Amino acid sequence: MNKRLMNRHHVSELNTSATPFLLTGFMGLEKAHHWITILLSVIYISILHGNGILLFLIRVDHNLHKLIYYFLAMLATTDFGMTLVTMPTMLCVMWINHREIRHGSCFLQAYFIHSFSIIESGTLLAMAYDRFVAICNPLRYTSILTNTQVIKIGVGIFMREFVLILPPILPLYWFSYCRYHVFSHAFCLHQDVIKLACADIIFSQLYPIVVVFSMLLIDFLIIFCSYILILKTVMSIASGKKRYKALNTCVSHICCILIFYVTVLGLTFIHQLGKNVPQLIHITMSYIYFIFPPFMNPVTYTTKTKQVCSSILQVFLLPPSRT
Incomplete structure (x- = not known):
């Protein structure tokens, strides 16, 4: 009886204490953390420079003042934000412990991490809509996608994120945490925090799976259907040169879609079905999910988009003309 009371008292102390959570790097590879940090630092700097250059080009080059590049600026801002939210804690955990x-x-x-994921999915959906209108209804492009319409789409993307992510995050502030305060990652994820809570967490467990993942799935299905219609329209074009030109405008966007959704599916598959998979694989997939899309998206657009390549040459490499 006394032992039970002592256990209750110990749990109560943990509930009321302000004990910080503990982040974790690559468990079992602690001796290699410094080497991993060097690689992460290079990737971190590359992501900031890559997305920063895209934003700078879209701002200063009037040739990029088009609706598709405004959506690209939203994508670059999202990747920039995701990197700033996650990478500093990763580096602090593995570099200085x-x-x-x-x-x-x-x-x-946790709120910003999950928010940026929803925003990125919504931005990719908006870019697919832009390509659909541009190819399937080019004569009405400017009348359909006006500046006002683009602003409404942008606001809708951010409002959707706010409405979807806030409900599972707010209860975290009120839960008691009486279990070990150790996470399996070098950053905070909602699913990790929930495991430590001593409360009724059924809603908080089911909500992200049902709502967030269903929303990502709906976004992907709409994008997929839009590209089926785009392909159907392109194949009806008589000129092979025009077909190639139309499809070429979609290459960069398709690459970004694959990069984002393949990593999402890979992470989901590992977490949900890979119970017998080593913990190191779980952690590595999480890092890939947060690092790979922000790293590859600028590379994709700077190498696959002719106008962005031309803008880089004009702004950074070609000397200004002297009058």
């Missing part, structure tokens, strides 16, 4: 993170900071990080 700074593992503690306070509850409020952890929940805020």
Whole structure:
């Protein structure tokens, strides 16, 4: 009886204490953390430079002041934000072994991580809509996708993220946490925090799976259907040169879609079905999900999009003309 009371008292102390959560790097590879950090630092700098250059080009080059590039700017901003939210804590954990993170900071990080994922999916959907209108209804492109319409789409993407992500994150501030405060990652994820809560977490467990993943699935299906219609329209064009030109405008976007959704599906598959998969694989897939799309999207658009390549040459490489 006394032992039970002591256990209750211990749990109560943990509930009321402000014990920080502890982040974790690659478990079992602690001796290699410094080498991993060097690689992550190079990737971090590359992501910031790549997305920063895209945003700079879209801002200064009037040839890129088109609707598709405004959506690209949203994509680059999202990737920029995701990197700033996740990479600093990763580097601190593995470089200087700074593992503690306070509850409020952890929940805020989880909110932004999941928010940026929803925003990226919505932005890719908006870019697919832009390509659909441009190819399937080119004569009405400017009348359908006006500046006002683009602003409404952008606001809708951010409002959807706010409405979807806030319900599972807010309860985290009110839950008691009486289990070990150790995460399996070097950043805060909603599913990790929920496992430590001593409360009724059924809603918080089911909501992200049902709502968030169904929303990502709906986005993907709409994008897929839009490209079927685009392909149907392109194949009806008599000129092979025009067909190639029309499809070529979609290559960069298709690459970004594959990069994002393949990593999402890979991470989901590992977490949901890979219970017998080593923990190291789970952690590695999470890192790939947060690093690979922000790293590859600028590379894809700067190498596959003719106008972006021309803009880079004009702004950075070609000397200004002297009058």
